[in-house]
Amino acid sequence: MRAAWLGLVGAVLLAGGAARADSNDYAAIDRGRYLMTAGDCAACHRGAGSDFAGGLGIETPFGIIRAANITPDPETGIGNWSEDDFAMAMHEGMAPGGRHLYPAFPYPWFTRISRADSDALYAFLRTVPPVRNVVDSSELPFPLNIRAAMIGWNALFFEPGRFHPDPARSEEWNRGAYLVEGLGHCGACHTPTNMLGGSERSEAFAGQALQGWFAPNIGANEYQGIGGWGVDDVVQYLRTGANAWTRASGPMAEVVQDSTSRMTEADLRAMAVYLKDQPVHGPPSPPVALPADNPQMRTGAALYVDNCAACHRRDGQGVEGMIPSLASNQIVVQRGPETLARVVISGVRGAATAAEPTSPGMPSFGWRLNDDQVAALLTYIRNAWGNAAPAVEADTVRDLRGRLAARHE
């Protein structure tokens, strides 16, 4: 029996022969595990009963891209990759053999991580059980299904290169920048993308609609962003999923649950410091609120009392840390009403974390409010209690409702 075990170990060592990493470097492996959490890799790569066996469809404006199997399975995963191969993928978006990866894999952010961190991630991935799972990586239409098309995309939108700390800034700020702009890849969702899927750096963190939600402005903008939050508020949100005004839901609930709630307080604080120091993008101040005698406002106010006030309270303040405020909550006044409309139509469930285990849920109202009513309600919420944002039209709600139904979520 012992001999058989030794033989097996030998086989494993041979199979992993391409690697330079010291598989016994526990410190590197553990750091890799933490970095894997910070990067929330499992959010896309989970599948086939593993956090890393791939197959999940990543929604892009151009079609579905299936996340790769990154377990050490030699045939269907990355078992034959070397540390250098892994670093090439992270830094250049290129798999062994010169195969271009699609930027649904956020190498435009990962290019900034250090080689040491790339190696740590690699070392950790060598420790997860190999899972045989063939992933058909792309359902993209021609010509995007030609991977070489990414050469042109990279030339336009990809700036390879490691992160260089800004010596004029604090160590904390630089750590935050490294995490936010690198593994955290916050901008992948929160920075608007252009027609070709490239990030608009000039509008960094200004928010955009994607995957049936509106990823809000997370820059220092006081009106739509987190400019009004203190560093502690940002940390509390990322650590627990809730703060005085809001509670993470939708894709951000997953980010909090799987990633940020498991990060160190120091890293969360660094990210908060960096985010709060970003240039203000988006409208710096609100428009003039709609008057209370606007017909949509009057209808919306009545609907609010009947449907919403029991939990969110008449004054829109909600219940701290549990039921989001609508009066002091930037998600209400985002450029796009996607998140608000979705929450009303489909309902939503808040994040659950060790610190905030209750995962409060809001029921669906889509079955009892029609498009006109939802539009009036959202318009009211966006213009009551000191809020101000453009009205929501019934046609917009109809369109969003149709797209939500088509998502089969």
Next chain:
Amino acid sequence: MTQRLPPTDVVVVGLGWTGSILSLELARAGLRVVAIERGPWRDTPTDFPTTTAPDELRYGIRNDLFVRPAQETLTFRNNLNETALPIRNWGSFLPGNGVGGAGVHWNGHTWRWHPWDFTNRSSTIERYGESALPADNMMQDWGITYDELEASYDRFEYTCGIAGKAGNLKGQIQPGGNPFEGPRQRDYPTPPMQMPYVPTLFGTAAANLGWHPFPNPSANMSQAYTNPYGCKLAPCTYCGFCERFGCGNYSKASPQTCVLPALIREPDFEARTDCQVTKVNLSNDGKRATGVTYVDTQGQEWEQPADIVLLCAYQLFNVRLLLLSGIGKPYDPATGEGTVGRNYAYQVTGGVTGFFSGTQNFNPFVASGSAGIVADDFNDDNFDHEGLGFVGGASIACVPTNGRPISNRPVPPDTPRWGSAWKRATHDTYNRTASLGIQGSVMPYRGSYLDLDPTYHDTHGLPLLRMTFDFHDNERKLGSFALDRCEEAMHAMGANQLRRSERTGPYSIVPYQSTHNTGGAIMGADPTTSVVNKYCQSWDVPNVFISGACLFPMNAGFNPTGTVGALAYWAADAIRDRYLKAPGPLVPV
């Protein structure tokens, strides 16, 4: 063919209040816990969304949250001379089902029982002499005192965020609270609820009568609350849909709001729902439980081996499971010997409805299951019973739980049951009617007990539980006495017409009265007269622990949940701090 599963440390039968508390406490002590629940998984936003939870027809009339009698019921008879028949529609009580159990659909009255309850026999003899005990009574002390249980009461109250006002802080009587409560170490976690109008009328009237009215201790929230597990509750909206309903507003303490969010994060906890435990399996010598057998919805039978078995089902079903498993000796009313099934008790209920004239609006729809005023002056032994001819008593409560449209249509006596006169009376009285209710203690008697029915079986071929029960003179007298007090108060409140609802004749299982069934697996200091010791541990099979109101040797004039929750924490402490260190009997036999 029974499939045998890998063993676990603890198997929990029933995932209601006590099952969830014990699961969490023991999972956090490092044990692997499997909870097996007869009914479905239930959670607040998915099962009780605010948009559909207040559906009176579905939940209040058609009893959607309760166990279907076709799945599990019992047979009933009033006395030993009758043949019991199965209960095919629930009436006088409504057993819960599913995750959260009755903790989902309770009203939220959360009492600490009086110190007297735990020493009811010895205290009665001490004050009034042995002759004061009712004929045929089986009254006995609990083997545990209020003082021993105080810290556990405190933990349950802080888990739930109970809204109330202390009446006795470390022996100091507090104005505005219940002066008859046992001493507590600290106040309730949250202040009392807002009072609807009618209870304020009762509070004034009761005070004028020289009574000591105080706010009902409530598991419906007077304000937002975060409990020690980090679980959050939101302020009550006073919608009046508590009893028989799940709360979609996170405003009622329940396993769903207070325990499960923390429990489901425990990596070594697992829940198996829609699985009915049919037996606790015993070793060949019958002295050790080896696990449980359960049946899933496909009819597949499974064996779950475990080192510790916790019976956390509803009172009636815990007793049935003991009897089906052969744990302990069944009680025999002919000889008075045996323990399992003895000391079954119920509650005395009734009330006085007052009809008011004038133009005032009582707005009964502004309500919560627990927002109200209570007087404890005539409960248990809080008053001198000399010459009254009964022991025990009743709490008198003005807790207008709802103004729901289907069932809350009070009309004065002699109103026709339908037609324009009924409609007119409904219109005139809906907003000008007040009610006082009594909840009276019931002592245990030799002929009140639970056993297995000789005739009727469930779908698994297992005998149903049989209940034999009737009220005795002692209870009729105390009920009548308490209703007289209600009439005094209702007159003082200004009602110009009264209707007294008093149960007469034999106990009937048809009209709803109370789901506060107690006894059958009682705790005590003597293995010949109790099923478990003071640590809720089976005398006969020491790796079986039992929770719930089946432990109560008698029934008090209070709702049971506070004591049920306290005993769950008490048992959790005993298992973690005592049993795990030295597995075996915690009280020498």
